[in-house]
Amino acid sequence: MIDKFLAVAFSIFSLFIILASLNLPAESRWYPQVLAFLLLLLAVMLFISSLRHGHKGMKELEDAENDRNGLPENLREPLINQRMRPLLGFILVFLYMVLIPLLGFLIATPLFILAWGYGFGYVRPKTLVLTTVTVTVATYLVFSMLLNVPLPDGLLVAL
Amino acid sequence: MELAFAMIFNPEIILIILLGTALGIFIGALPGLTSTMGVALAVPLTFGMEPLPGLALLGALFCGSVYGSSLSAILVNTPGTPAGAATVLDGFPMAQKGRAVDALGYALFGSFFGGVFSVMALWLAAPALAKFALRFGPPEYFSVVLFGISIISALSGKNLLKGLSAGLLGMLIATIGFDPVNGYPRFANGIMDLYGGVEIVPALIGLFSITQVLVMIKQAKLPSTVEKLLGKVPTFTDLRRQIGNFIRSSIIGTIIGILPGAGVSIAAFISYNEAMRFSPNKEEFGKGIPDGVVATETANNSVVGGAMVPLLTLGIPGDAVAAVFLGALAMQGLRPGPFLFRDQAPLMYAFFLTLLLANIAFLVLGRAGIRVFPRILTVSPTLLASTIIVLGTVGSYAIRNSFFDVWVALIFGVIGYFFRLGNVPVAPVVLGIVLGPMLEQAVQQSLLLSKGNLSIFLSRPISLAFIFLAVITFLTPIIHEQLSGRRKPRTKVIKIQ
DSSP states (O other), rough: HHHHHHHHHHHHHHHHHHTHHHHHHHHHHHHHHHHHHHHHHHHOOOOOOOOHTTHHHHHHHHHHHSOOEEEEBOOOSOSSOGGHHHHHHHHHHHHHHHHHHHHHHHHHHHHHHHHHHHHTTBBHHHHHHHHHHHHHHHHHIIIIIEEEOOOOGGGGGOO | HHHHHHHHHSSSHHHHHHHHHHHHHHHHHHTTTOOOHHHHHHHHHTTTTTTHHHHHHHHHHHHHHHHHHHHHHHHHSSSGGGGGGTTTHHHHHHTTOOOOOOHHHHHHHHHHHHHHHHHHHHHHHHHHHHHHHHHHHHHHHHHHHHHHHHHHHHHHOOHOOOHHHHHHHHHHTSSEEETTOOOOEESSOGGGGTTOOHHHHHHHIIIIIIHHHHHHHHHOOEEOOOOOOOSSOOOOOHHHHTHEEEEEEEEHHHHHHSSSOOOOHHHHHHHHHHHHHHOOOOGGTSSHHHHHHHHHHHHHHHHHHHHHHHHHHSSSSSHHHHHHHHHHHHHTTOOOSSSHHHHHHHHHHHHHHHHHHHHHHHHHHHHTTTGGGGGGGGGGGHHHHHHHHHHHHHHHHHHOOHHHHHHHHHHOOOOOOOHHHTOOOOOHHHHHHHHHHHHHHHHHHHHHHHTTTTTHHHHHHHHHHHHHHHHHHHHHHHHHHHHHHHOOOOOOOOOOO
């Protein structure tokens, strides 16, 4: 399944490049076009081979990950099942990136780390708060003070 | 030379090397955090620095992380990075037999020996190779870059089709923005931020850090057990018995490091095999023999210096970490390749010295903390994941003070995640992004030189030689795969990226 998805994604991308390159001058056009045709060819081959192998790839990866020995971290009953965890992670990261310019780095970052800890069921409130404060302050100091990167102030500007 | 020494011995550089090494050990020790990820996250920090402290930080981090991977390999049977995959074979059995500290000690001294050996080799080989490469014209450059791209085949493992697609995707992504010859904007579709092309550092942070976080949180497992640390640090007499092993493994590691595409874990496995072949106690291997730990840890650290040779002399990164270094050098306005040695000789020698110091730094830190560092393994993956996201986000932003790059990082993170699901290797994307524009430029310039005649690439001996090498590099893994596939059923290899 995932192989088919990747093959289709590669094809769409190469077709986009081929179409978009049509209005470029000849000397800027040929190089991306050659690459895109090659990628399209490989994507078709990938699609054909995925028809033969079925959805083995995904299964193998999950097996490999389950093979790795380890104890579950000291977490409470998870909010969501394991399969959905990467999606929750993506949503939290997405919100964090949206909120930094709006709220400012110093507000968005602690919110993000706390929400992350809560969302993934981290149980030790003291460690969580300590991590939140340390990471926020240390990152701010290093980038804003040491490296002179103007991190967004967001709401703090109004104060 | 004196200038290089003068550049090194100032407190700022020493402090940076210590910090970088400690950070590297931390990152290397934690399963899931790789050297590439650590170096990619640190690149934005070097942006505001002078070239030397920046390179020192990244070099120290790289050295420290390769050593650090031995900690988790020995103590929890899981390599911290792929570099430690072979160390598990004898390191963990040693720990189970109550010789954990012995194993950590052998790993430490082996890493030190290998690291120092390879920096010396780099010192000797690089300037000469660079001098030779100074004579290269555009056709030679084309062939060298083609050789660099052919490495993708070796990096793809058994997923050649997917690896090649990933490489082409990287090369296509690199065509976005002004084209390198005519300066005509391609595929930017009016998005101003894309005219200069996709920024490499946010792409790397996305592919290696954000992807890793998404994979990590699915697991949220702590490494199984950190046993009570028993055993003693090997003595000088113990180490003297390993001297042949040290030297042999260093040579293997350095040579494999210089060969693009092979990488740390392969060097460690080959060196392990050789140590077994030369040993009178063959049956002891795999049951917890120090020779096994020495062979793998010496070899994987000696790859570090070796891997710098093609990067600094030809501008060809042999693996993902080297590609990140290339991105960092480019950000400093330095173009890796033969000119670097001609124009920036003191800087290059000073960089070698910092690598040497980084090896001394992890020896000292590792020896002092041999019973303390294992605690790194109790850090919560959940909290670590959110920290990586914060650093990755701020780091991507910091390159140009642009939120556009933050989104670039997220997009590449998602691409990397789907690649991981589908077993598509990520390293070829990076090689494609880095080498693609170099390839195009070299082709265009060569064809300008030859008035469009393609035979220019074959009529010049050095160019022909590199094209030949490229074909061999490209085909070897395929042929090998075909042969081994016929002989025995495929064995499952768990690959940790």
